[in-house]
Amino acid sequence: MNCSLINKTFNYQLFLFRPPLTSLRLGTTLCCCLALSVRRIRSQASCCCVSAPRSYSSSHSGTFMEVVKAVSRQGSAAPDSIAIRADQQSYSYIQIISSAVKISNLLNNSDIKTPCEARKDENPSLSIDGMGKQRLLGGARIGIVAKPSAEFVAGILGTWFSGGVAVPLALSYPEAELLHVMNDSDISMVLSTNDHRELLQEVASKCAAQFSIIPPVPSTSSLKNAHDHSHPGEIDELGILSGSIENSNNFFFPSQSAGQDPALIIYTSGTTGKPKGVVHTHRSITAQVQTLTEAWEYTSADQFLHSLPLHHVHGLFNALLAPLYAGSTVEFMPKFSVRGIWQRWRESYPVDGTRAEDAITVFTGVPTMYTRLIQGYEAMDPELQVASASAARELRLMMCGSSALPLPVMQQWETITGHRLLERYGMTEFVMSISNPLKAMRKPGTVGKPFPGVQVKILTEDENGDNTDGVGELCVKSPSLFKEYWKLPEVTKESFIDGGFFKTGDAGRVDEDGYYVILGRTSADIMKVGGYKLSALEIESAILEHPVVAECCVLGLPDKDYGEAVCAIIVPKADAKVKQEEDLKPAISLEELCSWAKEKLAPYKLPTRLYLWDSLPRNAMGKVNKKELKKVLAAKQ
Numbered sequence: 001m002n003c004s005l006i007n008k009t010f011n012y013q014l015f016l017f018r019p020p021l022t023s024l025r026l027g028t029t030l031c032c033c034l035a036l037s038v039r040r041i042r043s044q045a046s047c048c049c050v051s052a053p054r055s056y057s058s059s060h061s062g063t064f065m066e067v068v069k070a071v072s073r074q075g076s077a078a079p080d081s082i083a084i085r086a087d088q089q090s091y092s093y094i095q096i097i098s099s100a101v102k103i104s105n106l107l108n109n110s111d112i113k114t115p116c117e118a119r120k121d122e123n124p125s126l127s128i129d130g131m132g133k134q135r136l137l138g139g140a141r142i143g144i145v146a147k148p149s150a151e152f153v154a155g156i157l158g159t160w161f162s163g164g165v166a167v168p169l170a171l172s173y174p175e176a177e178l179l180h181v182m183n184d185s186d187i188s189m190v191l192s193t194n195d196h197r198e199l200l201q202e203v204a205s206k207c208a209a210q211f212s213i214i215p216p217v218p219s220t221s222s223l224k225n226a227h228d229h230s231h232p233g234e235i236d237e238l239g240i241l242s243g244s245i246e247n248s249n250n251f252f253f254p255s256q257s258a259g260q261d262p263a264l265i266i267y268t269s270g271t272t273g274k275p276k277g278v279v280h281t282h283r284s285i286t287a288q289v290q291t292l293t294e295a296w297e298y299t300s301a302d303q304f305l306h307s308l309p310l311h312h313v314h315g316l317f318n319a320l321l322a323p324l325y326a327g328s329t330v331e332f333m334p335k336f337s338v339r340g341i342w343q344r345w346r347e348s349y350p351v352d353g354t355r356a357e358d359a360i361t362v363f364t365g366v367p368t369m370y371t372r373l374i375q376g377y378e379a380m381d382p383e384l385q386v387a388s389a390s391a392a393r394e395l396r397l398m399m400c401g402s403s404a405l406p407l408p409v410m411q412q413w414e415t416i417t418g419h420r421l422l423e424r425y426g427m428t429e430f431v432m433s434i435s436n437p438l439k440a441m442r443k444p445g446t447v448g449k450p451f452p453g454v455q456v457k458i459l460t461e462d463e464n465g466d467n468t469d470g471v472g473e474l475c476v477k478s479p480s481l482f483k484e485y486w487k488l489p490e491v492t493k494e495s496f497i498d499g500g501f502f503k504t505g506d507a508g509r510v511d512e513d514g515y516y517v518i519l520g521r522t523s524a525d526i527m528k529v530g531g532y533k534l535s536a537l538e539i540e541s542a543i544l545e546h547p548v549v550a551e552c553c554v555l556g557l558p559d560k561d562y563g564e565a566v567c568a569i570i571v572p573k574a575d576a577k578v579k580q581e582e583d584l585k586p587a588i589s590l591e592e593l594c595s596w597a598k599e600k601l602a603p604y605k606l607p608t609r610l611y612l613w614d615s616l617p618r619n620a621m622g623k624v625n626k627k628e629l630k631k632v633l634a635a636k637q
């Protein structure tokens with residue numbers, strides 16, 4: 001690689017600019033043990049340049065509907081154990097599974113034309129339910145559109161229970177996007193709750209899907225009054241508790257390889273292109289929930305505070321399916337609220353040193369959530385700060401991911417709460433694959449090491465065949481790898497290299513301790529400036545240390561001399577914004593920023609363009625769509 005030093009003439013630009021919110025796909029507000037049958041993970045020799053020490057046993061016993069079975073077993077073993085808390089109500093495991101069975105009946109009794117029946121029409125000799133068994137959906141897609149709630153969970157489990165493929169969709173999607181995803185995945189039925197009936201009935205009819213309301217899940221308090229308690233025996237009759245559902249006489253299963261059947265389609269965030277439907281199987285889901293439960297020691301004693309969207313893997317797997325698999329309690333706080341979260345932690349661990357019965361033990365969030373929580377903490381009076389910090393300290397585990405955790409945020413959080421955030425790396429296509437350890441050293445600026453059974457390769461040659469000093473595209477092979485992109489066989493094929501490794505599109509390297517460092521999306525975070533390949537994430541992390549900077553986004557804009565120019569967009573802190581208005585002077589100039597940053601960044605990494613904005617356009621996962629932003633800014637140049 002040609003690494004000649006660039007002699008730059010800075011083209012200083014400063015804009016006070018409010019981003020054109022409507023032109024981007026946004027959601028400025030962040031809408032945000034009794035470990036059951038944790039299967040052992042066995043060793044396997046490594047076979048590629050960088051690989052994991054151990055491999056998941058492909059012969060582990062259960063791969064079909066393990067989450068459903070685990071929920072049932074938990075309900076059976078501990079009938080009073082709480083699976084979900086939402087809207088001040090509690091819902092037991094037994095009640096969730098009992099509602100899932102009701103939903104399954106509802107789906108099976110609907111006149112959804114299953115994919116098998118469609119095939120039967122073409123070939124009438126195929127008998128689907130000729131054996132008198134209950135008819136299953138045979139892979140029909142069921143859209144689940146509900147706020148985070150017991151009904152949402154029962155909807156997912158009920159869909160699986162009836163042989164359907166769950167497609168969790170966001171209520172926050174504009175109608176056009178909902179329609180795109182529903183049409184793309186050929187949804188047969190939309191399940192929702194009464195509060196969204198009107199909107200979703202209309203959307204469902206537009207894409208020729210049926211619509212049904214998820215029957216309200218009775219809460220534990222309503223059960224006490226109504227004596228409407230489901231008993232483990234009722235559910236066991238269906239063969240779930242005994243784990244024999246595949247062989248159950250009650251149901252017809254279309255194939256012997258049910259574990260390989262699609263179970264879930266999740267649409268990617270669209271950070272790098274149009275959202276694609278990622279198909280996960282029962283097998284890949286099982287592998288992932290087992291891995292997470294084991295690695296992070298989720299148990300039935302854990303209580304999760306959940307404030308993430310459920311149509312992305314972080315909120316769905318890390319904070320819901322794996323906890324349910326482990327028998328934990330998940331408490332939904334559907335709208336991320338800084339005040340609400342601090343308060344919930346304080347209620348969990350009051351200043352008198354006691355601990356509430358429903359005390360939160362685990363929290364997982366995206367970096368922007370922690371930034372906001374730090375801002376909320378700084379705005380508290382000293383007494384409240386002491387109570388908040390000491391309560392947060394009591395949680396067992398705090399985790400972060402979905403985008404890069406900037407070092408200053410990690411350090412500030414550790415100073416306030418004593419928690420070194422456990423940062424991990426994941427993606428819709430394989431859920432989580434690399435993680436800092438629960439007990440050993442969590443290394444700042446890294447995402448840790450591959451989970452047992454996960455193999456990671458780094459393609460260290462660039463397009464010209466030159467070695468890139470250990471930096472390259474991460475490729476992942478994992479038992480939790482997706483099956484395919486929905487209806488995109490060519491894209492699926494192109495996403496894999498020999499040996500079944502999935503090309504992530506992320507650039508990274510391994511440090512001297514074997515920990516992985518993520519440098520960002522090759523298509524959006526890696527800038528080519530002169531002869532250099534620069535990581536926007538590294539520059540963002542450095543700029544965030546500046547005292548007036550609250551948030552920052554770095555991207556490359558087209559530049560006729562250097563190919564790309566480093567552009568920084570900064571959101572100043574609240575007090576700097578006030579001062580900016582009083583002094584009629586920008587909170588920070590490009591000269592000031594560069595003169596401060598030259599101690600931290602090499603000269604060729606310093607920004608040459610600066611924008612000051614009131615906020616950054618972030619999606620539901622707190623991510624900035626840099627591809628879109630680049631287009632908007634490039635057009636303005």
Ligand SMILES: Nc1ncnc2c1ncn2[C@@H]1O[C@H](COP(=O)(O)OP(=O)(O)OP(=O)(O)O)[C@@H](O)[C@H]1O
Pocket residue numbers: 268269270271272273274275276312400401402403404405423424425426427428429447504506518520521623
């Ligand atoms: N700890 C982390 N550090 C840095 N980046 C991370 C981390 N965790 C996740 N990411 C980023 O998030 C990406 C996965 O998120 P997701 O699957 O939602 O895709 P996306 O990039 O947001 O959207 P799309 O695939 O549609 O472009 C990873 O490829 C990586 O770029």
